[in-house]
Amino acid sequence: xxxxxxxxxxxxxxxxxxxxxxxxxxxxxxxxxxxxxxxxxxxxxxxxxxxxxxxxxxxxxxxxxxxxxxxxxxxxxxxxxxxxxxxxxxxxxxxxxxxxxxxxxxxxxxxxxxxxxxxxxxxxxxxxxxxxxxxxxxxxxxxxxxxxxxxxxxxxxxxxxxxxxxxxxxxxxxxxxxxxxxxxxxxxxxxxxxxxxxxxxxxxxxxxxxxxxxxxxxxxxxxxxxxxxxxxxxxxxxxxxxxx
Amino acid sequence: xxxxxxxxxxxxxxxxxxxxxxxxxxxxxxxxxxxxxxxxxxxxxxxxxxxxxxxxxxxxxxxxxxxxxxxxxxxxxxxxxxxxxxxxxxxxxxxxxxxxxxxxxxxxxxxxxxxxxxxxxxxxxxxxxxxxxxxxxxxxxxxxxxxxxxxxxxxxxxxxxxxxxxxxxxxxxxxxxxxxxxxxxxxxxxxxxxxxxxxxxxxxxxxxxxxxxxxxxxxxxxxxxxxxxxxxxxxxxxxxxxxxxxxxxxxxxxx
Numbered sequence: 001x002x003x004x005x006x007x008x009x010x011x012x013x014x015x016x017x018x019x020x021x022x023x024x025x026x027x028x029x030x031x032x033x034x035x036x037x038x039x040x041x042x043x044x045x046x047x048x049x050x051x052x053x054x055x056x057x058x059x060x061x062x063x064x065x066x067x068x069x070x071x072x073x074x075x076x077x078x079x080x081x082x083x084x085x086x087x088x089x090x091x092x093x094x095x096x097x098x099x100x101x102x103x104x105x106x107x108x109x110x111x112x113x114x115x116x117x118x119x120x121x122x123x124x125x126x127x128x129x130x131x132x133x134x135x136x137x138x139x140x141x142x143x144x145x146x147x148x149x150x151x152x153x154x155x156x157x158x159x160x161x162x163x164x165x166x167x168x169x170x171x172x173x174x175x176x177x178x179x180x181x182x183x184x185x186x187x188x189x190x191x192x193x194x195x196x197x198x199x200x201x202x203x204x205x206x207x208x209x210x211x212x213x214x215x216x217x218x219x220x221x222x223x224x225x226x227x228x229x230x231x232x233x234x235x236x237x238x239x240x241x242x243x244x
Numbered sequence: 245x246x247x248x249x250x251x252x253x254x255x256x257x258x259x260x261x262x263x264x265x266x267x268x269x270x271x272x273x274x275x276x277x278x279x280x281x282x283x284x285x286x287x288x289x290x291x292x293x294x295x296x297x298x299x300x301x302x303x304x305x306x307x308x309x310x311x312x313x314x315x316x317x318x319x320x321x322x323x324x325x326x327x328x329x330x331x332x333x334x335x336x337x338x339x340x341x342x343x344x345x346x347x348x349x350x351x352x353x354x355x356x357x358x359x360x361x362x363x364x365x366x367x368x369x370x371x372x373x374x375x376x377x378x379x380x381x382x383x384x385x386x387x388x389x390x391x392x393x394x395x396x397x398x399x400x401x402x403x404x405x406x407x408x409x410x411x412x413x414x415x416x417x418x419x420x421x422x423x424x425x426x427x428x429x430x431x432x433x434x435x436x437x438x439x440x441x442x443x444x445x446x447x448x449x450x451x452x453x454x455x456x457x458x459x460x461x462x463x464x465x466x467x468x469x470x471x472x473x474x475x476x477x478x479x480x481x482x483x484x485x486x487x488x489x490x491x492x493x494x495x496x497x498x499x
Contacts (some may be wrong), residue, residue, distance in 0.1 A: 080395055
């Protein structure tokens with residue numbers, strides 16, 4: 001997922017969005033938004049709370065009504081990680097039940113399940129617990145594992161490392177980075193961690209009420225643009241290399 | 245005391261169907277909805293009695309129409325399912341009590357004994373097998389839609405259609421127990437065994453097995469007790485199921 005390590009093929013968009021507008025009860029959340037995501041690239045979506053990032057993600061997967069066009073490349077298979085889920089603590093569905101359900105629907109094998117568990121660093125005893133009893137970080141890893149089942153061509157991740165500890169975040173970020181390079185995946189992720197965005201994104205789409213910007217991280221994540229976006233000064237640490 | 249083999253076959257089949265459907269109803273937080281939706285059968289039963297046709301046919305027709313109505317309003321208005329069911333169920337109860345009266349109303353509300361014909365038993369068995377087949381076949385899709393409708397959607401599942409199918413299967417399961425348990429008690433057969441299993445199980449297969457076992461034990465034991473004690477089967481079945489639930493409060497670790 002490192003922006004300099006991908007194999008972006010210019011002119012082959014995995015996703016083209018034109019004049020996208022989404023609203024609820026006549027209140028516009030997203031207005032006339034247009035952008036393209038080249039195949040094999042990583043797009044980070046940033047913005048303050050309430051800017052419409054999760055709404056955009058749900059609209060892109062076709063779960064919300066909208067105006068304008070969303071054109072995914074032919075034969076696109078999306079692996080989706082939603083934002084925080086409200087799961088009952090005593091729900092008797094284990095991580096294994098959930099992953100096998102996803103594998104069954106995606107017609108993937110048991111070996112694929114074992115493979116994605118290894119990729120996200122989840123142990124089998126953890127997966128044997130009910131999903132409501134998993135920690136926030138373990139549950140996020142489980143969701144990322146489920147998204148990877150069935151060899152998706154696109155990953156759409158809504159704050160995938162939210163609640164995950166620091167080493168766990170690195171594991172997930174590096175895994176996604178490696179998978180993008182190895183499988184030519186296209187990745188769209190929502191994040192509040194601008195350091196991660198700066199280092200991993202090919203392009204950044206910033207959303208704010210009535211304002212959107214798009215470009216490479218170096219041009220978008222400037223102090224001036226970030227202040228306009230968040231309405232307050234924003235600082236982030238630029239790592240020179242996040243790889244181990 | 246005589247055992248009707250048709251009644252026993254139907255007890256086992258309806259118990260298994262209710263146990264399986266109940267698991268997903270409870271996990272989808274449809275506990276109150278389950279109880280309320282059964283009341284939609286009442287105007288159908290009343291109308292069938294007026295028209296001198298089999299009351300269960302009227303009940304099934306009303307349940308299916310009511311289910312489609314709930315699903316349609318939910319999709320058009322985005323109101324919560326429980327709100328819509330609340331409105332539809334109260335309206336159905338009001339209409340039902342207007343057109344049904346006396347003993348018929350009591351039997352419709354609490355169920356009755358009656359002898360089952362071979363045709364009735366065969367139809368009910370086919371219906372029960374259909375419900376069991378649906379839940380087992382669709383369980384993986386139901387799990388994904390339960391955890392996250394968006395993940396289900398990106399996995400190629402038409403969540404709206406799946407919800408409709410589940411509501412229809414749910415209505416058919418209610419219809420299966422309508423004759424014995426009546427409109428007021430039939431929802432309990434779907435909910436109590438599954439609620440018991442949810443307390444005891446720690447995995448989906450565990451919950452399905454425990455729920456079916458409790459449900460079948462409740463229907464067969466309840467039917468036997470009703471014959472022994474000369475009581476209505478509906479009350480005995482629900483009391484046995486409630487007994488299992490109370491026992492589950494004492495222990496929680498298997499599955």
